[in-house]
Amino acid sequence: MSDGPILIVDDDAFVRTLLREMLADQGHPLREAENGHDALSLDGPPPRVVLLDLFMPEMSGMEALALIRDRWPDTRVLVISSMDSERLVDEALAAGASGYITKPFHPMEIASAVERALDS
């Protein structure tokens, strides 16, 4: 999995672009999907880290999280959401997320969360 990409899953193209630009300097391969279905149908090596939105059409982020954990158990999932209820954070972490980042986020915060996930 060492050559797996960082996968950005968000229905908002603007957020995907922003995350891509924030992570571009880190040198990791990046891939994108606009919903959970598309994310899970990607071929190639399993992603090392998934940045996952929670509120998406087609398949919710929580459902995608469960399926990603099932299919790629070694993949770290960082939830990125504007919904900052503490109880939602707890439920996302209990469902297998490695971290929860609330929007708006800062580039350094994203970069350091991804590096920590890669190191864990």
Add this chain to the structure above:
Amino acid sequence: MPEYWIGDVEGRVLGPVSLDVVQDLVNTGRLTEITRVSRDGRNWGTPAGFPEVMTLLLNAPSPDALLQSERGEAARVREQLRAMQGRPPHEIFRLDRNASVDAYRNAFFKLVKRFYPDRVRAQAHPDLRKAYSDAFQFLSRLMVHIDKELSIGVTVSPLPVVRAVPPPPPGEDEPLTPIPAPPPQTARPLSVVPRSMTPLPRPSPLVPPAPEGPYSYQPHEFVGFERRDDRVEVTIRVTARNSRMFTDHPLANLKTDGFFLACAKSLPLGTLVDVIFRFDEERREVRSRGRVILENTGGDPTRPSGFGVRFITLVDQDRRFMQQFVEKTAAH
């Protein structure tokens, strides 16, 4: 634990989550337009078919109650700010006394996020907006202070407090303690002219020499804005005098990966900006992309109007060049 899936008007789905989470999100105004509900993620119905969800929606705070609750939150934020002022920074950020600047920065971003001004809804109580803004500014200035002290190798000290703040009388909203402000600036608003109407300025005898003393932006230093599909292109002529756009603002400066452009025009928070810096004296052009992270449309009289941008993309080589440019101009 009961599980719920919630759908909104845009077809987005959240779930499975507990009813407690739905309640949190409804009560804080994060979920306002629930159009469908499911208990298994497959069979959906209108909210009316789920009495427990309808109860939440019907009991959602009224606009007045929300405003009242925001006043309460504003008071709590003030209290928190008061408690932070004068305390050693490592205690505020819950770090070891000898923490590295990176550890401080990480802790700063975590803590300051709570007070981002754009976390407040548009119709929020003005007290809450002010309290968030003050807390945000306090932490931002504190981080700049930490950066400075650690860069010269001294132990981080608290930010000086202007005056002690007595506890507010019950139920009374008291203004926050003034945060030590930077030296007053006499920045004059800059007129912004569409690029199409403004030829690229060149140094010319017709351009009056920049006055000595405190810096003020001159119209000829600025080239213009150009709106594109999803972003704004800003072209700025950088001179020795206006290089302070990279250093003066405590939050938006080169050390925090940004700059503050003092001008009459402001761009809304979050705007994606393509920036072209033209360094006339060095005959160099630097291109970068950033996002507007703060704006001052006159609400903060201690600072000039304008907007601050944080870089999203800036090539290391360009960053070094800009840093050297700033250092060189500061030395003169």
